[in-house]
Amino acid sequence: METHGDQRAMAEEKFILIPGRTSRQGCGISEGKFGTNYREEIQTLQMSPQDMARLQLKDGDWVRVATEHGSVEVPVVAAKADELPPGVLFIAYGELSSRLMGADTHGSGMPTSKGLDVTLTKCSPPEMPAGRHTPAN
Amino acid sequence: MIDRERSGAAEPELKIVEDATCTFCGCVCDDIELHVQGDRIVEAKRACVLGTAWFLNHHVEDRPACLIRGKPASVEEGIHEAARILAEAKYPLVYGLSDTTVEAQRVAASLADWLGACLDTTTSVCHGPSGMAFQGVGEVTCSLGEVRNRGDLIIFWGSNPAESHPRHFTKYSLMPKGLFVPNGRRDRTCVVVDVRKTKSAKAADIFIQIKPRADFEALWTLRALAKGLELDARQVEQDTGQPLAVWQDLVERMKRARFGVIFFGMGLTMTRGKHANSEALLALTRDLNRHTRFVCKPNRGHGNVTGADNVVSWRTGFPFGVNLARGYPRFNPGEYTAADVLARGEADAALILASDPMANFSQPAREHLKRIPYVALDPKETPTTRHATVAFTVATYGINVPGTVYRMDDVPIPLRPAFPSPFPSDQEILEGIERLVRQWKYPRPQPGLSLRPAAAGSLHR
Numbered sequence: 001m002e003t004h005g006d007q008r009a010m011a012e013e014k015f016i017l018i019p020g021r022t023s024r025q026g027c028g029i030s031e032g033k034f035g036t037n038y039r040e041e042i043q044t045l046q047m048s049p050q051d052m053a054r055l056q057l058k059d060g061d062w063v064r065v066a067t068e069h070g071s072v073e074v075p076v077v078a079a080k081a082d083e084l085p086p087g088v089l090f091i092a093y094g095e096l097s098s099r100l101m102g103a104d105t106h107g108s109g110m111p112t113s114k115g116l117d118v119t120l121t122k123c124s125p126p127e128m129p130a131g132r133h134t135p136a137n
Numbered sequence: 138m139i140d141r142e143r144s145g146a147a148e149p150e151l152k153i154v155e156d157a158t159c160t161f162c163g164c165v166c167d168d169i170e171l172h173v174q175g176d177r178i179v180e181a182k183r184a185c186v187l188g189t190a191w192f193l194n195h196h197v198e199d200r201p202a203c204l205i206r207g208k209p210a211s212v213e214e215g216i217h218e219a220a221r222i223l224a225e226a227k228y229p230l231v232y233g234l235s236d237t238t239v240e241a242q243r244v245a246a247s248l249a250d251w252l253g254a255c256l257d258t259t260t261s262v263c264h265g266p267s268g269m270a271f272q273g274v275g276e277v278t279c280s281l282g283e284v285r286n287r288g289d290l291i292i293f294w295g296s297n298p299a300e301s302h303p304r305h306f307t308k309y310s311l312m313p314k315g316l317f318v319p320n321g322r323r324d325r326t327c328v329v330v331d332v333r334k335t336k337s338a339k340a341a342d343i344f345i346q347i348k349p350r351a352d353f354e355a356l357w358t359l360r361a362l363a364k365g366l367e368l369d370a371r372q373v374e375q376d377t378g379q380p381l382a383v384w385q386d387l388v389e390r391m392k393r394a395r396f397g398v399i400f401f402g403m404g405l406t407m408t409r410g411k412h413a414n415s416e417a418l419l420a421l422t423r424d425l426n427r428h429t430r431f432v433c434k435p436n437r438g439h440g441n442v443t444g445a446d447n448v449v450s451w452r453t454g455f456p457f458g459v460n461l462a463r464g465y466p467r468f469n470p471g472e473y474t475a476a477d478v479l480a481r482g483e484a485d486a487a488l489i490l491a492s493d494p495m496a497n498f499s500q501p502a503r504e505h506l507k508r509i510p511y512v513a514l515d516p517k518e519t520p521t522t523r524h525a526t527v528a529f530t531v532a533t534y535g536i537n538v539p540g541t542v543y544r545m546d547d548v549p550i551p552l553r554p555a556f557p558s559p560f561p562s563d564q565e566i567l568e569g570i571e572r573l574v575r576q577w578k579y580p581r582p583q584p585g586l587s588l589r590p591a592a593a594g595s596l597h598r
């Protein structure tokens with residue numbers, strides 16, 4: 001996904017990101033990785049309702065999430081009920097979550113893929129929202 | 138290209154397949170009733186939401202069986218080109234294996250051996266760290282049947298089966314009425330330990346929400362308490378995010394259980410600490426056997442990732458991350474694992490079987506994979522097949538292809554396919570590649586000729 005300029009200034013916020021499985025992502029794998037279900041699911045970030053309120057974000061606002069290894073721009077939605085504690089973000093596994101992880105496996109073969117330190121800033125949505133379904137690769 | 142012209146054809150007869158096996162996740166449910174109409178499954182009784190999506194979306198697709206550099210080609214041409222790419226490589230990588238039959242995995246291991254390749258499976262990026270921990274600590278384990286009949290304290294740690302293995306609770310771990318748990322759910326206590334209050338947490342009697350990246354500290358807290366050591370309450374709460382009393386209560390429940398089980402997931406293996414987290418959990422399980430019977434099991438994701446561990450172990454002596462370049466196997470996670478071999482830019486060709494590193498690997502690994510020639514086998518189009526030099530569309534295991542898979546508890550389960558596919562199986566493609574590679578790299582000695590294998594440079598003929 002292309003990067004876009006900030007819509008309005010928001011201080012860089014620090015979070016811990018946990019990529020993981022969801023039923024919709026799992027079904028999307030069988031339906032096809034270029035289908036709407038899969039692509040929407042892996043390109044949506046979840047945040048605790050408390051953090052959404054604190055940062056004055058509403059469902060569908062776009063944010064840039066960055067690690068030292070890469071950054072992605074995604075719409076954010078409030079996590080259901082008390083699923084996420086404040087300070088923790090969730091995204092379904094996929095190409096976007098992989099872009100945020102480093103290559104170093106610390107001698108284990110496994111890159112650190114959960115519990116990533118990320119920074120988050122608000123950004124403007126892409127010019128053509130349909131672009132969010134465009135395969136990244 | 139598959140001919141899908143059906144105009145004017147009568148509706149195909151409905152066929153029922155009893156006891157079909159779902160290979161979407163490691164539960165490998167083998168009690169599915171499939172309703173099949175021609176080359177389409179129209180209903181999958183007893184399958185969960187993931188299983189239903191799996192069965193109902195694997196019909197025969199209108200795609201070429203083989204693409205070479207994006208252009209349709211015959212399967213024979215594809216096999217020839219794939220064999221050439223791999224045989225000419227100095228450091229080929231054979232990776233994936235977890236979503237295919239044991240029979241195909243065996244051929245992949247043989248092919249890797251003939252090639253002198255690095256052989257790695259998707260285990261390295263799911264429970265590979267647990268595989269390392271098993272070697273260090275050992276595994277006190279059991280079958281899912283024992284859990285079903287005996288388990289009275291069921292703990293899920295860093296695992297969310299409600300979304301990843303939806304029938305886990307009903308088929309094996311929580312709901313079933315078993316020999317020693319006759320009242321089913323009422324005879325069991327379920328504890329979920331996680332950073333997020335997942336859907337699984339909502340099914341638990343006790344949910345323990347720990348601080349992100351505090352699994353290691355929490356597990357060692359439990360080990361210390363199980364040993365009867367005194368701990369600083371303030372420190373424990375600061376390290377784990379939960380008061381000491383919560384951990385004391387859990388340890389007492391663990392000791393009191395008649396048959397305790399910990400199912401653990403990638404919340405442990407993918408988070409900082411990785412194999413050290415798994416080691417802590419395996420050691421805790423071992424410690425608890427001083428008090429009662431306690432076992433643990435990784436909740437495995439892909440349908441036959443456990444088969445991949447078994448096959449690679451029985452063929453090479455190691456479960457994943459094996460290098461065969463010297464003619465004998467060497468195991469070294471971090472050196473011979475696919476994520477590393479690619480990110481460091483070492484492999485100069487690859488065979489990707491039933492997996493999607495182009496979606497799941499780090500950016501440097503993906504960029505390197507894009508630069509080298511590689512062969513991909515998959516029933517579906519994926520980011521990995523899109524970039525492959527040679528991409529084969531293969532028949533789907535369990536739906537079109539018979540064979541064997543291993544459930545997450547190492548129990549082999551037979552597959553009962555629903556309908557035939559016009560596409561070749563993974564095994565057929567791999568055998569074709571293996572035959573050519575073997576002929577080219579190790580031609581049968583002719584009388585009077587040298588017995589030494591042909592040099593890689595002389596493969597073109």
Ligand code: SF4
Binds near residue numbers: 161164166185189305
């Ligand atoms: S639990 Fe797993 S194996 Fe069983 S039906 Fe669901 S996806 Fe298939």
